[in-house]
Structure formats: C-alpha cells, structure tokens
Amino acid sequence: MNRTRTSIVDIARAAGVSKSTVSLVLQGSPLVNEKTREKVNALISDLGYVYNRGAANLRQAKSKIVGIVVNDLTNSFFAELAVGMDMVVQSAGYVQFLAHSGESVDRQREVIASMRENGIAGLILSPARGTQANDIKPLADSGIPVVVVVRNLPGAKVSTLLSDNYAGAKAAVRHLIGLGHRRIAFMGGFLDTAVFADRVRGYRDALTEAGIPPNGDFIIHSAPSRAGGVAVVERMMVFAERPTAGLCFNDAVAFGVCDGLRANNIEPGKGFGVIGFDDVIEAKTAVPALTTVSVDPQGMGQRAAQLLLKQINAGQIDQESIVTSVRLVVRQSCGTPVKQPEEMA
Structure with missing residues (x-):
C-alpha cells in the first residue's frame, strides 16, 4: 500500500x-x-x-466549529442573542458558523445538513416555526450536542434554554392594571408557537386574577415584526371600544405599535400604554423609552453557548432544561397612572 x-x-x-x-x-x-x-x-x-x-x-x-441557526435575524433580539453566543464561542477558541432559517423548516434542514458536512462540534438552534423533534434527531443520534433556545421542541432529547415567558407577561399586565388600565390588548405574535401560548396565558391569568374578564377580541395576532405591530394598530382602530394599553409579543412589535399609534395621532405613553418583551438595545433609546420585559438576549446567548461547550468538552450529551428569569423594566412608553392628570414633559 x-x-x-x-x-x-x-x-x-x-x-x-x-x-x-x-x-x-x-x-x-x-x-x-x-x-x-x-x-x-x-x-x-x-x-x-x-x-x-x-x-x-x-x-x-471539526472540533473548533460551532453551528448556530436562528429563525429571524431581522429581529434585533436574535442578532443580540447571536452576539452573546459568539462572545463565548470565540473566547473558547471556537469559530461560529451562523445561519438564518427565515422561519423555513426546509431552509433550516438545508443549513443544518451543510453544517454537519463541515464538521460542527455542536449546534445551537432557535427552531423555525413547525420544527419537529425528528428534524434534529439525526444530530442527537450521531452524538453531536444540541442546545435548543428561545422556542421549546417537545420530544427532542436535547438541552433547552428558555425564558420565563409566562411570568414576564403576567408581570407586565399586572403593571398595566396597577396603572388603572382595564381594557388591555395582547398585540402581535404567531399563534402556532409555544412562546405565544405561554405569553398569552400569563396575560390572561393576570387579567383574571384582577377580576377583569379576558376579551378574546383584544388578542390580536400578527407577524412578530415592526410591520406586524403597525398592522395590529390598524385592526385595533376599528374596535367600537378600543383598548387603552397593550402588551406586545416582543419589542419589534412594540416599536411598530408605536409607529401605528402615531399614524393615528395617538401618542404612545400618553394616549396608549405600550409594553414590549425582550429589552433589545434600542428599547432604552426609543422615544418614548420602551417599557419591556427584559430577557437579556446577549446574556441568554452566552448561557446557551456555555451550555453547549460544557457538553462538547465533556464528550457526552447530558440533557439540561433551563428557564431563565425575566424582569419588567419600566420606562416611559407605558405611561403614568391613567386616573392622574398628565404632566408636561
């Protein structure tokens, strides 16, 4: 030979x-x-x-490449999430192989197959809508560590890192109720995702606990984007009795809601209380500054990367399920108590 x-x-x-x-x-x-x-x-x-x-x-x-697949890089939440991952991956001497599925399961399948061909040591996945446990079964079967973030994937034998969507939504709605609001909307988000279901459940439970019957018409779904937020406001404006405040599915929707309100001569934080979810970088500098449920996307990305590297370094797959805590960050967009006279800025 x-x-x-x-x-x-x-x-x-x-x-x-x-x-x-x-x-x-x-x-x-x-x-x-x-x-x-x-x-x-x-x-x-x-x-x-x-x-x-x-x-x-x-x-x-192969041992120095980590695959990262996110479902919507046009949303700054996922960009910040990826930055957090990259910080940990690079400091550990690995290279990040980042791909965007655009909410397409087929596209996601293609990029994961490409990553496998390039010899990834592990994968962090924020699943596209409609992803099933079987879609990542070949990875788990081949011994490649996988961490699923943001959206749960029931039945998949992998580690998961999620935020406490239920508690965050409940805290936000309680705050709006405390400001005197009784007609509170839930604005934006895809109906067929677990994140939407968890946040709506927190929204409903907060209303029920306060003795306010949830109004199904006030749950207005749309794409979880800025354009989706604008669309939600247009639908809300035709209501005979409109909401006075809203919890938005995420910050992108909240920014769009603010745009839509202004287009209808309603000032966010004065004529309508707005709360987002995520606390992306722009939330603090928006006008008005956005009240939001802070998920800490960069910190979440760092934790996901640390969890994956832990499994890679151990040479074995130990399933862990982590739910990160969230907190309500109160700024100007939710306004002041509705029963008090508005003060001049």
Missing part, C-alpha cells in the same frame, strides 16, 4: 468497520465501544497515522 495515500477508508476496510466509525474514533467520541476503539487505533498506528495528516487536520477543524 502506498502509505502517502492511507485514508480513513483504508483503515475502515482493514478494521472491518464503517468509515463513520473510524471518524468517531478520531474524534474521541464516546459512542464507540472500547474494543473497537482499540482495534481502530492499532490499525491507525500500523498504517502510519502521520501520513493521515489531512484527516487529523480535518478532525481538528
């Missing part, structure tokens, strides 16, 4: 195992039993591992 052409295929043939098994041995994967590992390593030595330098380099490259 020409030793300069020794390859993984040669080693697999000599060992009587598959090429993928040899690859797993080279990666130090715990999925290979000890007897097979010893046999493959012995043959690698006999055939001259030094001449398989390309495979060694490829293995090293």
Whole structure:
C-alpha cells in the first residue's frame, strides 16, 4: 500500500468497520465501544497515522466549529442573542458558523445538513416555526450536542434554554392594571408557537386574577415584526371600544405599535400604554423609552453557548432544561397612572 495515500477508508476496510466509525474514533467520541476503539487505533498506528495528516487536520477543524441557526435575524433580539453566543464561542477558541432559517423548516434542514458536512462540534438552534423533534434527531443520534433556545421542541432529547415567558407577561399586565388600565390588548405574535401560548396565558391569568374578564377580541395576532405591530394598530382602530394599553409579543412589535399609534395621532405613553418583551438595545433609546420585559438576549446567548461547550468538552450529551428569569423594566412608553392628570414633559 502506498502509505502517502492511507485514508480513513483504508483503515475502515482493514478494521472491518464503517468509515463513520473510524471518524468517531478520531474524534474521541464516546459512542464507540472500547474494543473497537482499540482495534481502530492499532490499525491507525500500523498504517502510519502521520501520513493521515489531512484527516487529523480535518478532525481538528471539526472540533473548533460551532453551528448556530436562528429563525429571524431581522429581529434585533436574535442578532443580540447571536452576539452573546459568539462572545463565548470565540473566547473558547471556537469559530461560529451562523445561519438564518427565515422561519423555513426546509431552509433550516438545508443549513443544518451543510453544517454537519463541515464538521460542527455542536449546534445551537432557535427552531423555525413547525420544527419537529425528528428534524434534529439525526444530530442527537450521531452524538453531536444540541442546545435548543428561545422556542421549546417537545420530544427532542436535547438541552433547552428558555425564558420565563409566562411570568414576564403576567408581570407586565399586572403593571398595566396597577396603572388603572382595564381594557388591555395582547398585540402581535404567531399563534402556532409555544412562546405565544405561554405569553398569552400569563396575560390572561393576570387579567383574571384582577377580576377583569379576558376579551378574546383584544388578542390580536400578527407577524412578530415592526410591520406586524403597525398592522395590529390598524385592526385595533376599528374596535367600537378600543383598548387603552397593550402588551406586545416582543419589542419589534412594540416599536411598530408605536409607529401605528402615531399614524393615528395617538401618542404612545400618553394616549396608549405600550409594553414590549425582550429589552433589545434600542428599547432604552426609543422615544418614548420602551417599557419591556427584559430577557437579556446577549446574556441568554452566552448561557446557551456555555451550555453547549460544557457538553462538547465533556464528550457526552447530558440533557439540561433551563428557564431563565425575566424582569419588567419600566420606562416611559407605558405611561403614568391613567386616573392622574398628565404632566408636561
């Protein structure tokens, strides 16, 4: 045999195992039993591992790439989330392979397949709408650590990192009730996501606890975007009895709601109370400054990356389910108590 052409295929043939098994041995994967590992390593030595330098380099490259797939990079929440991940990934000596699914399960499948071909050491995924547990089963089966963030993926045997959507929504609505509001809307978001369901549940429960019957017409869904927020206001304006305040699905919707209110000569924070969800960087500098439920997207991204690297370094997949706490950050957009005279700014 020409030793300069020794390859993984040669080693697999000599060992009587598959090429993928040899690859797993080279990666130090715990999925290979000890007897097979010893046999493959012995043959690698006999055939001259030094001449398989390309495979060694490829293995090293694989171990230093982390895949990150998010569902909507046009939303600054996900951009900040990715920045947080990148901070941890880079400091640990890894390279971030970032992709945007645009809420397409097909696109998500394609980018994950591409990442696998490029040898990712692990994956952080914020799933596109409609993602099923089986969509990431091949990754888990192959021993690649996966951390699912933001949206839950029931049935997937992977680690998850979510924010406390229920508690955040409940705190926001309680605050609006405390300001004297009784007609409170829930504005924006896709109906078919668990995040929407959790936040609406918190919204409903806060109203019910205050003795305010939830009004189904006041739950106005739309795309979770700035344009979606504008659309929500247009639908709200035709109501015979309009809400006086609203909890928005996220900050992007809240910014759009503010735009839509102004287009109808209603000043956010004065003529209508607005609360967002996320606390993106722009929330603090918006006019009026946006009251919002702070999820700390960069911090969440950092925690997701730390959770993934922990599994990569351990060489095994230990499922962890983490729900991060949130807090209401009160600024100007929710206004002052509605029963008090408005003060001049």
